[in-house]
Amino acid sequence: MSENHLFAGVDDGNRETKIVLSNGLRISTPSRAMSGLSNQISLNGAKSGVFSYLTQDGPFSVGNIEAAEDTAYDGYPTSAQNRVIVAHALRQLGLNQSHTLDIVTGLPLKRFYLNGDLNKDLIGRKKKNLKIYDVKGVDGYAPAVIKRHDVLSEAIAGWVNYVIQRNPEGKLSIVKDRALERTAIIDIGGRTLDIAVVKDWVLDRDRSTTDEIGMIKIVTALKDRLYDFFNGVDLTDEQVEQALTTRQVKVKGKLHVVGEIVDSATMSVLNSIKATVMRQLQKSGDIDTVFFIGGTSEFLRPHLADWFEQQVLLEDAAFANAEGMLKYAEFAMGQK
Structure with missing residues (x-):
């Protein structure tokens, strides 16, 4: 596989966006953006730390902006605001249009499932959103191209991180003893609290939930x-x-x-x-x-x-979902 094609776990939360790449790079950056072009000016010629992007839904600015717009709304995972924040995070990792990605992102448990089944409409719209290649920097920057995109439930991604382990050579494998345990994942994030109880790849719906606390x-x-x-x-x-x-x-x-x-x-x-x-x-x-x-x-x-x-x-609790998403991306989309 080309070194310019990577797998990525993208935990695109309402407060922070955490990304882990298959080349070992990772980042945690605030999920902050504002509509419009920034009017901040550097007085000493240094870079202002504000980046502006154009999209089909209008311009956005990210970085060291004074006031960010709210991300804690149901439409955020399928918004241009989300596309810009994720594209900018990938830019901070050094990626551009010369790179292609297979990625996995997440949704809160109660939004990933609907009436006991996959929420196919929302999952489908989220998948399509990050593949809309419309984010362009006003400085000429063009972001990495997302070739494939899958979605996991948050918290369950953390369980996947526990069950799928990586050996020193980088090969992934399922630890059967861990999969057969009954495990509870309490995922306290920016907007939501997700609780998932899982055993042998089966979710206990009675004890699993999402609450608007974070x-x-x-x-x-x-x-x-x-x-x-x-x-x-x-x-x-x-x-x-x-x-x-x-x-x-x-x-x-x-x-x-x-x-x-x-x-x-x-x-x-x-x-x-x-x-x-x-x-x-x-x-x-x-x-x-x-x-x-x-x-x-x-x-x-x-x-x-x-x-x-x-x-x-966990010692690295903040990145547990992103790591699980990366492992799922590699396991399901690439090496097995």
Whole structure:
């Protein structure tokens, strides 16, 4: 196979886009874009860090933009906004029109399935969306060409990552003992919480679900609390992110410690997450392993201890879905 043809696992979430390539490269980048062309100007001749793209649905800008548009809506997986964010992430990995890709992306569990069967309409529209080759950089950049595109359910992609293992030579194989275990995957992402209970390639629908809880809810709760704390000052996305990651924020030139506010916002959402998890997995005695995955699991790591005796929080929890998608792409589309 040509070195310019690659497999890719693309976890195109509402808060972050995580991509793993078959050549070993990977990236996690914010799912941030705004409609229109950026009007930011670099005063010292340096690159501004903002990239603008044209699509059949209008122009978009990504990168170091001041205000991004919401991605937490049902139409995001089939939108031009999604196409631009994924194309830009692949650009950051060094790919362009000289590269071709076979990729796998994901959908939340309850959107991947509909009435106990595959949601073929949405899956089909998502597959087609990223293959619309209309994203062009205003600087002349043309993105990598997606030749084949398949879709997995989020959380189940994390299970695939556990069941399909790679040996030191790179060959993939199914670990039968792992496949035969009853495994629960708790995937805490940007917009959604996915819970999947799987054994021998069969999903237990009664104990599997999707709930609208994730990091975006924590950020929203934090922004509301900071608005009250600063007496009606509406902080920017950049300021809220600074508060979330450093527990400090600069407002009107002064640095404020806001760790207690961050904790309050976090716990308000964490309690909802735990209530959903315990409701779905209240009968967990027959479950061999409970895995926590997803980028928000990394953020919540200190709060997730001892929920279940048989739980595991992976060291690379944020990339578990993307890794599973890559393995599925290689296994199903290429080498076996």
